Amino acid sequence: MVKNESNNLEQPEMIFSVGEYIEAVNLFLKKFKAKITGEITEVKTYPSGHCYFSIKDKGDNSVLNCIMWKYDYRICGVELVEGLEVILNGEGQVYTATGKFSFVAKTVELKGEGALQKAYEQLKKKLDDEGLFAPERKRLLPEYPQNIGVITSKQGAVIHDLLTNLGKFGFKIKMVDSRVEGQEAVADLLAGVKTFRHKDIDVLVIMRGGGSLESLQAFNNEALVRSISDFPCPVMAAIGHDKDVPLLAMAADYMCSTPTAAANTINKSWEMAPLKISQCQRIIVDWFNDFFNQYKKYESQLNNYFLRIEQVIASQKKFLDATWQKIASAFVFNLKELTQKLYFIAQNVKAQDPRNNLALGYCLARKNGQLVKTVDALRSGDDFSLQMADGIVKATTRADL
Numbered sequence: 492m493v494k495n496e497s498n499n500l501e502q503p504e505m506i507f508s509v510g511e512y513i514e515a516v517n518l519f520l521k522k523f524k525a526k527i528t529g530e531i532t533e534v535k536t537y538p539s540g541h542c543y544f545s546i547k548d549k550g551d552n553s554v555l556n557c558i559m560w561k562y563d564y565r566i567c568g569v570e571l572v573e574g575l576e577v578i579l580n581g582e583g584q585v586y587t588a589t590g591k592f593s594f595v596a597k598t599v600e601l602k603g604e605g606a607l608q609k610a611y612e613q614l615k616k617k618l619d620d621e622g623l624f625a626p627e628r629k630r631l632l633p634e635y636p637q638n639i640g641v642i643t644s645k646q647g648a649v650i651h652d653l654l655t656n657l658g659k660f661g662f663k664i665k666m667v668d669s670r671v672e673g674q675e676a677v678a679d680l681l682a683g684v685k686t687f688r689h690k691d692i693d694v695l696v697i698m699r700g701g702g703s704l705e706s707l708q709a710f711n712n713e714a715l716v717r718s719i720s721d722f723p724c725p726v727m728a729a730i731g732h733d734k735d736v737p738l739l740a741m742a743a744d745y746m747c748s749t750p751t752a753a754a755n756t757i758n759k760s761w762e763m764a765p766l767k768i769s770q771c772q773r774i775i776v777d778w779f780n781d782f783f784n785q786y787k788k789y790e791s792q793l794n795n796y797f798l799r800i801e802q803v804i805a806s807q808k809k810f811l812d813a814t815w816q817k818i819a820s821a822f823v824f825n826l827k828e829l830t831q832k833l834y835f836i837a838q839n840v841k842a843q844d845p846r847n848n849l850a851l852g853y854c855l856a857r858k859n860g861q862l863v864k865t866v867d868a869l870r871s872g873d874d875f876s877l878q879m880a881d882g883i884v885k886a887t888t889r890a891d892l
Contacts, residue, residue: 527555540564542564558596566715598677600705607708637660639657649750667682673705677709677715688722
């Protein structure tokens with residue numbers, strides 16, 4: 492029992508099981524995050540993708556076993572090899588099954604400006620050879636963008652500069668808050684890009700203020716550069732820099748030096764809209780003027796055609812009237828002449844009518860309806876008729892004539 496001198500009360504001493512103690516230690520270590528620098532030794536990457544290595548203190552040769560899990564190693568952008576000086580960011584952990592202490596690294600970055608510059612140049616050449624910076628890959632902003640995705644830190648003046656300089660064109664801005672400093676920002680930036688990959692946006696803007704090559708390491712990360720190179724909509728990078736352009740900016744569709752420049756680029760099509768509307772109005776007015784001019788031209792041509800048709804109809808009517816007059820006159824003349832001829836014929840027929848002689852005492856003899864011209868045509872007992880001026884007499888022969 493332990494005697495408590497402050498209150499003279501005795502309290503039982505805490506006794507842990509091995510597992511409980513390791514768990515308690517790990518809880519404490521999880522809160523004790525640290526950055527450690529050293530030289531890489533004994534690197535081994537397993538088929539699972541996890542990387543196990545050690546770092547050595549160059550001063551007293553102290554050695555620390557380290558682990559980097561698969562995802563963190565994949566996105567860190569640094570290939571761990573023996574002899575490489577690095578800075579690790581992470582926390583300690585005691586493995587329950589063996590009691591072995593290891594440092595679990597979340598991020599790794601190269602130590603020293605020379606190493607950073609060398610890695611930058613190597614990755615730049617690799618990505619350039621693959622065509623990720625080629626001009627023909629660059630995509631144009633859609634006309635009149637409205638939905639804007641923004642990845643940056645909500646702290647600082649960067650987001651304020653963008654929002655202040657965006658015009659009042661009804662922009663709908665969606666923002667993902669992300670760290671933008673150092674290697675620790677890579678995971679945040681990748682998560683932001685992944686979030687916006689499934690959002691309805693017209694352009695993605697990734698921003699931060701200026702900085703040195705070391706502070707901009709996250710924007711020279713291979714995984715991040717590749718994630719924006721195949722992003723579904725145009726990407727705009729507004730990342731300040733001293734002399735070396737961040738690789739993310741080189742792979743983006745638009746590279747702006749400041750958030751203000753990014754805002755001006757997004758505003759551009761909207762600012763040109765009134766001029767385009769005016770141009771469209773002129774085009775529409777000119778089109779209608781041309782249409783009405785053509786209409787008047789066709790109307791004049793049609794009027795001329797109708798006038799000519801009226802003239803042709805009038806001429807044809809005049810011709811038909813004259814022709815009809817000639818036909819009518821000819822018909823009347825011919826009818827009159829024919830009437831006279833018929834009259835003369837009728838008079839002649841009348842004059843030659845045998846019945847005219849009957850009045851003089853002549854008669855016409857007929858047998859069986861046939862005219863009897865000689866006495867030889869009659870025999871004794873034949874019935875015949877005699878047509879006289881005032882009637883017909885029936886007769887019969889008594890003897891042969």
